[in-house]
Amino acid sequence: MSKAAYRDHLGRPLVAVTGMGVVSSLGQGVTDNWQALTAGRSGIHPITRFPSEGLSTRICGTVDFIDIPAPTTVERSFAFARETTVEALAEAGISGDFNGPLFLAAPPIEPEWITRFDLGDRVRPEQMTGNAYDQFLAVLREKADPVAHESMLFGSISERLADRFGTRGLPVTLSTACASGATAIQLGVEAIRQGRTDRALSVATDGSVSAEALIRFSLLSALSTNNDPPEKASRPFTKDRDGFVIAEGSATLVLESLEAAVARGAKVLGIISGCGEKADDFHRTRSSPGGAPAIATIRAALEDAGLSADEIGYINAHGTSTPENDKMEYLALSTVFGDRMPDVPVSSNKSMIGHTLTAAGAVEAVFSLLTISTGTLPPTINYDNPDPSISLDVVPNIKRDANVTSVLSNSFGFGGQNACLVMSAEPA
Template sequence: MERRVVVTGMGMITPVGGDVESSWRALCEGRGGIGPITLFDASTFPTRIAAEAGGFRLADYRSDWARWVDHSRTSQFALAAATIAVEHAGLNEARLDRERFGVYLGSGEGQQDFGRFVDLVNRTSRDGRVDTERFTSLGVRSLHPIREDDQEPGKPAGHLAAVFGAKGPNMTCQTACAASAQAIGEAAELIRRGHVDVMLAGGAHSMIHPLGVTGFILLTAMSTRNDEPARASRPFDRDRDGFVLGEGGGVMVLEELEHARARGATIHGEVVGYGSTADAFRLTDSHDEGRGAIAAMREALDDAGLNPEDVGYINAHGTSTPSNDSIETLAIKRVFGDAASRIPISSTKSMTGHLVSAGGAVEAIACLLVVRDGVIPPTINLENPGPECDLDYVPNQARERRVDAVLSNSFGFGGQNTSLVFRRFAG
């Protein structure tokens, strides 16, 4: 018999809150976290807005914060979110078989140590060319070893393993915007198959730095509504012009059901469905007919043993790009048929911006909170739905409704698609 996977802890850092409850209140109240970029001087960039995790300090979460000051924001978000989740799950007091306790995170490249790097390029350039021998010689002496090392995408997962004593599988998923949702799905599979009993699963990411923002500008993917940052992320709206970059982290404690029961853990929901596919189509756009998204949602529903009408809420990928929102709408219609028009759908990215590799985990936690509280967060800034966007996106105001099963979509650049299904725990 397949082992059941439950959620016993949740932690997140977002642009709208420093923990789960403050973030959740903001989402339910329709409060966004988008404003001018302050983490670097973006005054010459076409996009000068982002959803920063303002006021974030690792010292508010960990007494050993000083040892992490030279590590990236991505690593610090992972540490803070995991610390919250571990405390929430009561794992600090639990007697665990550390060999059966693992980590699976979605992540991406860490922050470039931009100031030192640019200074080094300037010092070793002549007539528009870099003297590579001089660059190497000076770089060894001037670049910061921890900051350079922490750019490697697998570092956050490694940090969590060391801090929390997780000696089981340690894995990093790099499927862009689908990464942390896929990490949750794969972590659940490890538990289902009996390889582990407990997993820290989710993701963390910050790309709000000059190279990160430049990359998305070159892809023409981001909003340029600089004069109205609070209204810039507008999923499914006729006037949407791109996503807004966010940052943060979300981590769940996933646990095998009987293991959780044996230690008296509180159960916040059950992971019952997981689907993962690839469009195999184009770098930045989903397939025109949504084939990968359709397949991922169907796979997740089949895995959960649910019919389309059993789903009470969908947290959409909902990026606010012209392509994603119309194609995701089409895919939902194809999968859910007549039920599509009756299911509330919302995009919390309208408030948090797009947390890239951390987005799926934060949105999965939001789904569990929908089940817990019977409140569906809105899609803010939805004033005039686009012509292809004709479903119920819960515009601008939260809605009270009991929900027992939820589906969360995360679709990444490169055609990655992940859908997760969570259900109210019923014993």
């Protein structure tokens, strides 16, 4: 290959994916997930992690099959990320220290209720004055609790991943809400394009489902209450969609400059050809009515990739199944794709795995790359009552064979977060 073949349309290093790992409610590992996803299977199930009687939402897509030493967000998120990173590095054929930067999308960390109850139990009667935190402080002044401390820090997860996998420098832990996974990939792409590294590890993990997390989203009317049957609840682009299903998962992508990947004989799984972002200043949870920021984000990703909308063969939708998102996403997509919109298949992985929140952008990037490499479009399941105002080819209910060379993947989140990725097949 000539040197030019390793550069993109702007003369920047092309960024290859050489390893992937994924965990979702459908299972562990790329193979099992892809099999289930293309079979149209749902991973959504009744909540068993905590009692849900009396709650308006009693279903979720939690990951409950990976051993954790303590039931905390930090432990779960780390364990998921560790598993997907082990898988991705094995596929990339990288052993020993990774020696590149780590970009980790992780959920915001707060003290857990088990920690508060536990501290509360240690309060002696004579210390029971003031509010709960006054009491916790009295307890902690007498006896430190380094284990609880570590479970309350935002930097705990990346610290352990950095140690375990020998990444280089100060890891970046980030949150762009439901776009976080895409942002973690974008930061890795930027670092390689900057020329400061040949490889980067992009990881996105979310093991944050708890009663409080669920109730908070419930109070904002964001969650589906179609509890029965659970696997039917996530219904993107249908008329009776009523919210997203809260879920967990993780994905790791090993990013390398194409040149470095080829030089070491690594198998190239695909190219991250473009990243786009644009913040929305309209509202804390709602998108601009005209969809302008989402439109600008999609266009920025296409422009970054040097592709026109005509060259996109499939769209991996954000497709949360909330009334608002799916409407806005359709508006944005149809604006960008115009007359060609009905001919571009668009499906939502969330119809099966729910909304893996912080992890979603990366989990769905893995599935997007698999779509290109296998020539199979995963379906949007539960599409039995189409929303007539959203005329998309959602790959309804059953997978489809299709030869796709470039995919657009959308991620939109609370706080005006929008990030889109364009992924492509390895240049011939």
